Amino acid sequence: MNSYISQLILLCLTITTVQSYTYEPPGRDPISIDKIRSSEQAISLTTENYDELTAGKLVFIKFYAPYCPHCNAMAQAWNELAEYYQSANDDILIGSVDCTDSPHGKTLCMKFKLSGLPTLLYGPTSYDGAYLEEYGGGKSFNELKSFALKELVPKCLPGSLDACTPEQRIQMEKYINMSYKELSQEIEMSEFQLKVAKETFKEKKDELQKYHDKMLIEKEMNVTKCKNAIKMIEGVRDKLKKLESVKTEL
Ligand SMILES: *[C@@H]1O[C@H](CO)[C@@H](O)[C@H](O)[C@H]1NC(C)=O
Numbered sequence: 001m002n003s004y005i006s007q008l009i010l011l012c013l014t015i016t017t018v019q020s021y022t023y024e025p026p027g028r029d030p031i032s033i034d035k036i037r038s039s040e041q042a043i044s045l046t047t048e049n050y051d052e053l054t055a056g057k058l059v060f061i062k063f064y065a066p067y068c069p070h071c072n073a074m075a076q077a078w079n080e081l082a083e084y085y086q087s088a089n090d091d092i093l094i095g096s097v098d099c100t101d102s103p104h105g106k107t108l109c110m111k112f113k114l115s116g117l118p119t120l121l122y123g124p125t126s127y128d129g130a131y132l133e134e135y136g137g138g139k140s141f142n143e144l145k146s147f148a149l150k151e152l153v154p155k156c157l158p159g160s161l162d163a164c165t166p167e168q169r170i171q172m173e174k175y176i177n178m179s180y181k182e183l184s185q186e187i188e189m190s191e192f193q194l195k196v197a198k199e200t201f202k203e204k205k206d207e208l209q210k211y212h213d214k215m216l217i218e219k220e221m222n223v224t225k226c227k228n229a230i231k232m233i234e235g236v237r238d239k240l241k242k243l244e245s246v247k248t249e250l
């Protein structure tokens, strides 16, 4: 009896230990934090190395915390993306920032005023990251990869003028030099031109439509006229044929 109870107690203890281990939020203990951190394949960015490593590059950066479940859920996909880009392109950097790594990662996370974790930012890093945008798509490797292939290409943007054609560059530089008010006026002007373009097209289209309708009626009338004429002519011709056959019979 005694041995039965002690076995039961032992069993309960075992279950409790397993349960508390399983339900331990992963990463709360230093060992698994280290494990999660070191399994990151993307380049680890900190406030110390950020400027040097990202200068002139297009980046895709994951800001994460080792204890956050949503971060861990996408860790594998992010590793695959980092591996995919490792040898592919010198102009693109896939990075990870551990926001709990104080002060190295944490300072960087605070600088970008993130609203939650994980946050993914992408784009050119010039102008102190002013043109970085937040990624809002799916977090599977395939979704991340197809987004990166489409978006992480040199584009003519205020933050990456090298990708502009000479004409675009002149235009972009003109805008970069303008004040907020001047830019607003410039937008108003372009919006006016846009309206004119749409209205002109609609006017021309209406004119064409009217012409089309007119031609359609005219055609129908001509067709009817021709059909009637053919009918009349055939009638006369048949009569003539009959008369001619009568003549030859005679
Ligand atoms: C913009 O301003 C800079 C200096 O403020 C000047 O060097 C440059 O020529 C200007 N560009 C244009 C297109 O006006």
Ligand SMILES: *[C@@H]1O[C@H](CO)[C@@H](O)[C@H](O)[C@H]1NC(C)=O
Binding pocket: 215, 216, 218, 219, 222
């Ligand atoms: C209809 O017939 C008139 C007279 O033959 C011709 O001038 C006109 O082009 C025709 N229009 C169409 C749409 O067929």
